[in-house]
Amino acid sequence: MHAFREVETAAYCPRKLYYRRRSPDPEEVPQEVTARRELAFRYEQLLADDRAIDEAPIAVTPTQFRSRLGCAKARLDAWESLVDPPDRDVFLEGRDCRGIAHKLLGGDPPSLSLAFAGAPPENGVWHPQSVRLIAAAKALSWERETSVEQVYAEYPAYGVIRKVDVSVRRTAEYREAVRIAEAIDGPPARTDDRAKCEPCEYQAKCGVKTRSLRSLLGG
Numbered sequence: 565m566h567a568f569r570e571v572e573t574a575a576y577c578p579r580k581l582y583y584r585r586r587s588p589d590p591e592e593v594p595q596e597v598t599a600r601r602e603l604a605f606r607y608e609q610l611l612a613d614d615r616a617i618d619e620a621p622i623a624v625t626p627t628q629f630r631s632r633l634g635c636a637k638a639r640l641d642a643w644e645s646l647v648d649p650p651d652r653d654v655f656l657e658g659r660d661c662r663g664i665a666h667k668l669l670g671g672d673p674p675s676l677s678l679a680f681a682g683a684p685p686e687n688g689v690w691h692p693q694s695v696r697l698i699a700a701a702k703a704l705s706w707e708r709e710t711s712v713e714q715v716y717a718e719y720p721a722y723g724v725i726r727k728v729d730v731s732v733r734r735t736a737e738y739r740e741a742v743r744i745a746e747a748i749d750g751p752p753a754r755t756d757d758r759a760k761c762e763p764c765e766y767q768a769k770c771g772v773k774t775r776s777l778r779s780l781l782g783g
């Protein structure tokens with residue numbers, strides 16, 4: 565049984581998952597991440613209250629934030645559920661993976677949402693986040709014994725909410741990440757995509773020199 569976060573990390577870089585499993589201390593969610601996720605439960609307030617939005621830890625201007633959320637409100641059938649979800653921070657356990665869904669949405673078929681603290685890609689969702697979303701969708705599907713067809717990715721500091729289909733392709737990518745997570749028994753190869761190493765907390769241990777590390781070292 566894997567944590568949602570483990571399969572997300574396996575999809576990001578298998579070697580990173582190898583290091584994470586050997587980290588002595590359980591990592592706590594940073595306060596900044598919690599504060600940003602919390603914004604996903606305050607959309608109506610942030611749309612209406614100027615003082616609240618001025619004080620909120622958003623990553624875009626208030627005008628951009630409200631414009632994006634306004635579009636989401638007009639576009640998404642699930643808006644009411646996203647704003648006021650029937651359940652939040654719910655532990656789900658499926659056949660392969662378990663973890664927390666930040667919002668469970670009502671309706672038939674059921675759905676859920678995960679809130680991500682970082683920036684969204686230009687379109688869709690980042691690949692590792694897609695894997696995490698499908699892990700959560702499959703766990704919800706397993707618990708409820710029904711199919712989950714769509715889930716939501718929220719980037720609350722950016723005012724962005726995206727609907728994600730639980731498609732055949734995304735499900736195959738999720739299964740591949742589960743397979744990778746299960747197969748790790750020694751340090752896997754480093755990722756070829758060095759851009760992924762820039763924010764990685766294991767780069768010193770990994771022996772990868774990123775641009776930022778090289779500039780710190782004067783190299």
Ligand code: SF4
Nearest residue numbers: 577580755761764770
């Ligand atoms: S530094 Fe790069 S290769 Fe090494 S674990 Fe992190 S992401 Fe993977």
